[in-house]
Structures are given as C-alpha cells and as structure tokens.
Amino acid sequence: xxxxxxxxxxxxxxxxxxxxxxxxxxxxxxxxxxxxxxxxxxxxxxxxxxxxxxxxxxxxxxxxxxxxxxxxxxxxxxxxxxxxxxxxxxxxxxxxxxxxxxxxxxxxxxxxxxxxxxxxxxxxxxxxxxxxxxxxxxxxxxxxxxxxxxxxxxxxxxxxxxxxxxxxxxxxxxxxxxx
Amino acid sequence: xxxxxxxxxxxxxxxxxxxxxxxxxxxxxxxxxxxxxxxxxxxxxxxxxxxxxxxxxxxxxxxxxxxxxxxxxxxxxx
Numbered sequence: 001x002x003x004x005x006x007x008x009x010x011x012x013x014x015x016x017x018x019x020x021x022x023x024x025x026x027x028x029x030x031x032x033x034x035x036x037x038x039x040x041x042x043x044x045x046x047x048x049x050x051x052x053x054x055x056x057x058x059x060x061x062x063x064x065x066x067x068x069x070x071x072x073x074x075x076x077x078x079x080x081x082x083x084x085x086x087x088x089x090x091x092x093x094x095x096x097x098x099x100x101x102x103x104x105x106x107x108x109x110x111x112x113x114x115x116x117x118x119x120x121x122x123x124x125x126x127x128x129x130x131x132x133x134x135x136x137x138x139x140x141x142x143x144x145x146x147x148x149x150x151x152x153x154x155x156x157x158x159x160x161x162x163x164x165x166x167x168x169x170x171x172x173x174x175x176x177x178x179x
Numbered sequence: 180x181x182x183x184x185x186x187x188x189x190x191x192x193x194x195x196x197x198x199x200x201x202x203x204x205x206x207x208x209x210x211x212x213x214x215x216x217x218x219x220x221x222x223x224x225x226x227x228x229x230x231x232x233x234x235x236x237x238x239x240x241x242x243x244x245x246x247x248x249x250x251x252x253x254x255x256x257x
Contacts, residue, residue, distance in 0.1 A: 055243075060199070061197060061208055061210060068191065085192070087192045091194070125239075128239075129238070130192075130214075131194060131195070131212070165224075165236070
C-alpha cells in the first residue's frame with residue numbers, strides 16, 4: 001500500500017521515517033515526496049581494455065574506486081550518453097520498526113528530457129539509513145546542466161507486511177540454520 | 180550486535196564508508212552510511228547460528244550482492 005502525502009507527513013512527524021533536511025511542503029505530491037540533488041558526484045573513467053568480473057570470488061568495489069573521478073555537481077553538464085553517480089542531498093532513515101520501505105523514482109520533468117536517475121535498483125529497503133545513490137544518465141540529445149538542490153527524484157513509501165527478520169535480531173539466537 | 184571490520188575506508192558518496200568484512204568464505208566489502216560503523220565495528224543483525232558461525236544481516240548488500248553473510252563467532256560482539 002502506497003502512502004499518500006498525508007501519511008508521509010504523519011510518518012515524518014511521528015519519526016517513523018526521517019528525511020534530513022526535511023523537504024519543504026512544496027515537495028510533497030499526492031503519493032510521493034521529492035528529493036534534491038546533492039553537490040558531489042563521481043564519474044567512471046574510460047579505461048580501454050579494462051574488464052571487471054562482478055561475479056568472481058574476491059570482487060570488491062573498493063578496488064575500483066581508482067577508476068572514478070570526483071565531479072562537482074554545480075554546473076556539471078550531463079551530456080548525451082553520459083553516466084554519473086550522484087547522491088541525494090537528503091539523508092534518509094527508515095527504521096525497520098516503521099514497517100515501511102520505499103522506492104526512488106525519477107520525475108517526469110527531467111525524464112522527458114531523457115534523463116534517468118536509477119538503473120533498475122530503486123528499492124530503498126526497510127532499515128535503510130543514508131543518502132540515496134543515483135545512477136544518472138542522459139539518453140536525450142541535449143546537454144543537461146545539473147545544479148545542487150534541483151529536484152531530482154521522488155521517494156514513494158510503501159507499507160511492508162510485517163517486520164523484517166533483522167527486526168527480531170537476537171530473539172531467535174538459539175535457533176540453528178537448519179531449524 | 181557488531182562485527183569487527185578488517186578495513187574501513189572513505190566511500191564514494193557523502194557520509195559513506197567502504198567496509199571490508201571477514202566472512203567464513205573470504206572477504207567481502209559493503210558500502211554503508213558511516214553512522215553504522217563505530218571503532219572499526221559494523222552494526223549487524225544476528226539471524227541464526229550454526230556451530231561457531233553466525234549468520235548476520237548487513238545494513239546494505241555487499242559488492243557481491245549478499246545481504247547476509249556467515250561470520251566467525253569470534254569476530255562479533257554484543
């Protein structure tokens with residue numbers, strides 16, 4: 001079940017969820033809340049001949065960081081075909097006890113320009129805390145100038161049926177994996 | 180419950196760190212908000228145990244795509 005703007009506001013007031021800084025009232029839409037773009041990004045450096053094997057033993061992300069460059073979002077031009085990592089300005093906290101999870105989705109205002117903000121990974125799980133990573137790309141034909149604080153995505157909250165297993169962490173500590 | 184990390188380094192995003200974790204089948208890394216890490220320990224949730232191993236859930240999925248990892252009982256603390 002998707003929360004409406006009223007239920008999102010209540011969840012914020014009752015600390016079931018927290019968004020810091022809290023978006024102004026104008027960021028609420030009937031069944032979502034808009035988030036804004038932070039000021040830092042990363043770009044993968046083109047490295048001819050470089051192959052990575054995400055499914056292989058020992059694969060780790062830390063070893064790939066040297067293939068990324070920092071970018072300043074302010075005035076950054078997302079050119080056609082570009083792909084960058086960026087993050088929301090807002091820190092999101094969805095405690096598992098809240099029985100809520102969320103999905104981050106794009107906004108039609110920038111989608112119609114060809115800009116996407118995630119690549120098949122929109123789920124913000126119950127228990128999530130942090131800024132939301134955006135996988136931004138430009139499939140359009142125009143240069144898109146980014147700016148920190150621009151409304152970049154929307155968060156849709158959904159009720160979960162029950163509490164995730166980790167919400168009961170420790171309660172079944174004597175239970176073995178085979179039980 | 181908290182899990183002793185092998186390494187904690189600055190992550191790609193604001194407030195993020197990359198944590199190397201000792202699992203029963205090797206090392207895995209996970210990117211988390213730095214509020215989940217205190218003094219080289221990562222906050223985890225115990226799911227179940229088997230002998231001297233404990234299955235714990237992580238705040239996020241590892242680079243290899245795992246939310247739950249088996250770790251040695253010696254590497255966790257209450």
